[in-house]
Amino acid sequence: MKAVLCRSFAPIEELGIGVADEPEATAGTVLIDVHAAGVNFPDGLIVQGKYQTKPALPFVPGSELAGIVAVIGDGVTGFSPGDHVVAFSGTGGFAERVAVPAKQVFHLPAAADLTIAAGMLITYGTSYHALKDRASLKSGETLLVLGAAGGVGLAAIELGALMGARVIAAASTPDKLALAREYGAAETIDYSSEDLRERVKELTGGKGVDVAYDPVGGAMTLTAIKSLAWGGRHLIVGFASGDIPDIPANLLLLKSAASIGVLWGNSLRADPEHHAANIDDLIGWLMAGRIRPSIDAVFPLDRAGEALNHVMKRRARGKVILAVKSLEGDGR
Numbered sequence: 001m002k003a004v005l006c007r008s009f010a011p012i013e014e015l016g017i018g019v020a021d022e023p024e025a026t027a028g029t030v031l032i033d034v035h036a037a038g039v040n041f042p043d044g045l046i047v048q049g050k051y052q053t054k055p056a057l058p059f060v061p062g063s064e065l066a067g068i069v070a071v072i073g074d075g076v077t078g079f080s081p082g083d084h085v086v087a088f089s090g091t092g093g094f095a096e097r098v099a100v101p102a103k104q105v106f107h108l109p110a111a112a113d114l115t116i117a118a119g120m121l122i123t124y125g126t127s128y129h130a131l132k133d134r135a136s137l138k139s140g141e142t143l144l145v146l147g148a149a150g151g152v153g154l155a156a157i158e159l160g161a162l163m164g165a166r167v168i169a170a171a172s173t174p175d176k177l178a179l180a181r182e183y184g185a186a187e188t189i190d191y192s193s194e195d196l197r198e199r200v201k202e203l204t205g206g207k208g209v210d211v212a213y214d215p216v217g218g219a220m221t222l223t224a225i226k227s228l229a230w231g232g233r234h235l236i237v238g239f240a241s242g243d244i245p246d247i248p249a250n251l252l253l254l255k256s257a258a259s260i261g262v263l264w265g266n267s268l269r270a271d272p273e274h275h276a277a278n279i280d281d282l283i284g285w286l287m288a289g290r291i292r293p294s295i296d297a298v299f300p301l302d303r304a305g306e307a308l309n310h311v312m313k314r315r316a317r318g319k320v321i322l323a324v325k326s327l328e329g330d331g332r
Contacts, residue, residue, distance in 0.1 A: 003095030004304040007058045009049025012312065015305045020060055023092070023099040025073040030105045032085060036118035037093040038064040039304075039320040040151070041215075041240060044312040046091070055091050061304075062093025062322070063265070066108065066118035076102045084108040086121045086279075088268060094304055096324060103272035106279045109287055117286070119151070119319030120293045124282045125275070126237065126264040127155040130213060131163060132278070133267075134260045135233040139164025141210035144200060144227060146220055147240055148185065149176035151319045154294050156213045157183045162290060165211070168203055170196055179294070179317050196220070200227040208232060208255075218243035225251050225259065234259040240314065294318025 003020035025031035043061050045051040069083040079085070079102065087105040092098040108117055131137040143160040147153040148169035160167045161184030169180035170189040177188040189199045200209060208229035214221055217239030225234050225247065234252075236259060239245075247259050268275045285291045296318040299307040307320050 001096040002301065003060045004062065004301065005058055006047045006061055009047070009054065009057070012044060012047060012305050012308045015047060015061075015308070017302045017304070020095060022097055025071040025099055027074040028076060028102055029073040029099040030069055030076060030079050030085070030087070030102050031071040031073070031097060031099045032065065032067040032087060032105070033070045033097055034065045034067040034093065034095060034324045035114040036066055036298075036324055037062045037322045038119040038122060039299075039307045039311050039322060040064065040122050041238060041311055044308045047308070060092045060095045060098075062095065062098075063090055064088055064118065064121045065093040065098065065324075066114040067324075069105075070097065073099075073102075078102075079105065079107075084110050084112060084114065086117050088121055088125075088265060090265065094301065094322060094324075103276075104268060106276065106283070108283065112283075112287065115298065115321055115323065116293050116295060119295060119321050120155075120282065120286065120291075121279070122264065123151040123155040123319060124159065124291065124293070125268070125279060126152050126262060127159050127213070128278050128282060129264050129267060129275070130235045130237060130262040131156065131159055131165075131211070133274075134262050135211045135235055137163055137165055137211055140166070142166045142168065142204055142207075142229070144168045144170065144209040144212045144224065145180075145185070146170050146212070146214050146216045146224060148180040148188075149317045150215065150240065150314070151316065152215050152237060153213070154180070154183050154318055155291075157185050158291050160184070160213075161186075162285070168200065168209065176317060183294070191220075196223050197227050204229070211235065213237060215240055217241045217245055219245070221245040221247065222251075225257065228255055228257045230255055230257075232257045236261045296320055298323050
């Protein structure tokens, strides 16, 4: 089958398209014909050997996808060939077929757009888990979202507003902030030209924010923590800046605040039943039109390196998708 192959941990430009062995539906897994795959920041880190975990080489990158069930492995119940699904694969998604543990596969209505669905699982799953499970965000609280125009940032804005929070979006350009407003931000901060902490003070009457959603890291993390209200929660979602910050514990102590880690994939593996309920919520909202994932660009599979660089260089406003094959044929 055709797949993106990572033969060594190297610059993204060295990724290539090749022929990989077709996976099998082993016990406990579901074999999926991939229609489309989401492109995520961690995918770019993984192929360069810069992520927390390193797959055995060679491997096929790609951590989320949407497609149609082809074969079910022994012991799997609740799925049948022909079912439309989304899945968290960890790796293997940038290929025509992938085998995924059944607990990481979720039903989609047949009417769902598979291209859009391919880009929602990680961004919305992460943001919903962060806001609902980790921060216990309440209606009426104030939520600050950094990196607001990226995939997880836009999802956090949309879900925060849906959960009744007042959302302040922070990003680096006016057009990114305009998109954030479209997704439910009540106020915006351009941190390329405005002082983030001072603007948060102005917008909150000096109180600070109840929750800070931080996929950026670096110097922004310290500013976000300083911008928390009493009892505030700082969500560590990622380090898009490339810098993992040291967090001064005294800042948390002085505000009775918390800095909370959010790693959705590991949490999904640890508690699949809970996350299945979360994903049911998200798919229900998707089909009802209450959330609408923003697709910035769709690339063909053989331009996977270009798609990854589009994300890694922070050009994306919303999600980037790889189109793997159409529904009319299996493309193998």
